[in-house]
Amino acid sequence: xxxxxxxxxxxxxTLTITxxxxxxxxxxxxxxxxxxxxxxxxxxxxxxxxxxxFEFEPGGTVTYFMTSPEGERxxxxxxVVAVDPxxxxxxxxxxxxxxxxxxxxxxxxxxxxRLTEEDGRTRMELISxxxxxxxxxxxxxxxxxxxxxxxxxxxDALLAE
Amino acid sequence: MQSGSGxxxxxxxxxxxxxNVDQLFSGLADPTRRDILRRCAIDAPSVTRLAEAYPMSxxxxxxxxxxxxxxxxxxxxxxxxxxxxxxxxxxxxxARRALDELEDLWRGRVARMSEVLSEQxxxx
Numbered sequence: 001x002x003x004x005x006x007x008x009x010x011x012x013x014t015l016t017i018t019x020x021x022x023x024x025x026x027x028x029x030x031x032x033x034x035x036x037x038x039x040x041x042x043x044x045x046x047x048x049x050x051x052x053x054f055e056f057e058p059g060g061t062v063t064y065f066m067t068s069p070e071g072e073r074x075x076x077x078x079x080v081v082a083v084d085p086x087x088x089x090x091x092x093x094x095x096x097x098x099x100x101x102x103x104x105x106x107x108x109x110x111x112x113x114r115l116t117e118e119d120g121r122t123r124m125e126l127i128s129x130x131x132x133x134x135x136x137x138x139x140x141x142x143x144x145x146x147x148x149x150x151x152x153x154x155x156d157a158l159l160a161e
Numbered sequence: 162m163q164s165g166s167g168x169x170x171x172x173x174x175x176x177x178x179x180x181n182v183d184q185l186f187s188g189l190a191d192p193t194r195r196d197i198l199r200r201c202a203i204d205a206p207s208v209t210r211l212a213e214a215y216p217m218s219x220x221x222x223x224x225x226x227x228x229x230x231x232x233x234x235x236x237x238x239x240x241x242x243x244x245x246x247x248x249x250x251x252x253x254x255x256a257r258r259a260l261d262e263l264e265d266l267w268r269g270r271v272a273r274m275s276e277v278l279s280e281q282x283x284x285x
């Protein structure tokens with residue numbers, strides 16, 4: 001059990017998740033600070049993430065895309081608000097296009113990550129504020145399959161008329 | 162051809178899903194609106210009766226109801242000369258599901274982080 005606590009505040013649209021890792025703080029920090037390590041866990045196995053631009057500094061831009069099983073790319077962009085190695089990271093996470101432009105029609109979420117170490121174990125607290133994007137990415141993924149079937153079904157019905 | 166049109170339709174569908182979720186959360190992002198939701202879940206008060214419950218103008222309350230209605234969180238029903246408002250339980254459940262999905266996503270991420278860490282700890 002690495003997730004030790006989950007708090008969902010529907011009113012504030014906030015998810016707080018606390019996890020403990022049996023590893024020193026620096027190694028957990030590396031999972032965020034090293035793009036090659038980050039892309040091993042950011043995306044689910046069916047939607048692996050690839051990080052491109054990686055300016056891991058205040059005001060910096062990080063761009064990534066997630067690849068669907070069909071090979072379609074979903075682009076995302078972080079604006080790094082604050083970074084205090086090896087303890088904390090604050091980013092704004094947005095939808096983007098292939099050229100790294102934020103999609104203004106989609107909501108931007110905030111993510112606050114804090115690491116603390118105790119007896120060689122590391123505690124990670126992650127607060128996701130108004131972060132509809134991640135939830136929506138999943139809705140999108142589900143919607144893509146369902147919507148496709150529904151759309152094709154509707155077209156078939158129209159063609160049969 | 163068919164897959165091309167199917168894809169366009171699916172993207173439109175996605176946009177609708179996305180817009181709904183975004184509106185759901187903006188609907189919930191105000192204490193007065195959350196209070197209206199609670200009241201209209203227990204009862205189906207008229208807009209007039211709702212407006213009496215808050216220290217703000219009728220127009221202001223009407224505006225909150227309109228935001229909730231756009232988000233699909235409440236529905237209005239005409240009853241004689243009155244307009245009754247009731248909470249749409251399914252929409253509230255949908256907002257909760259969006260947070261549940263976010264939780265699942267992060268549980269998955271934490272599990273993968275642990276995996277990467279354990280590999281590093283025990284190099285093959």
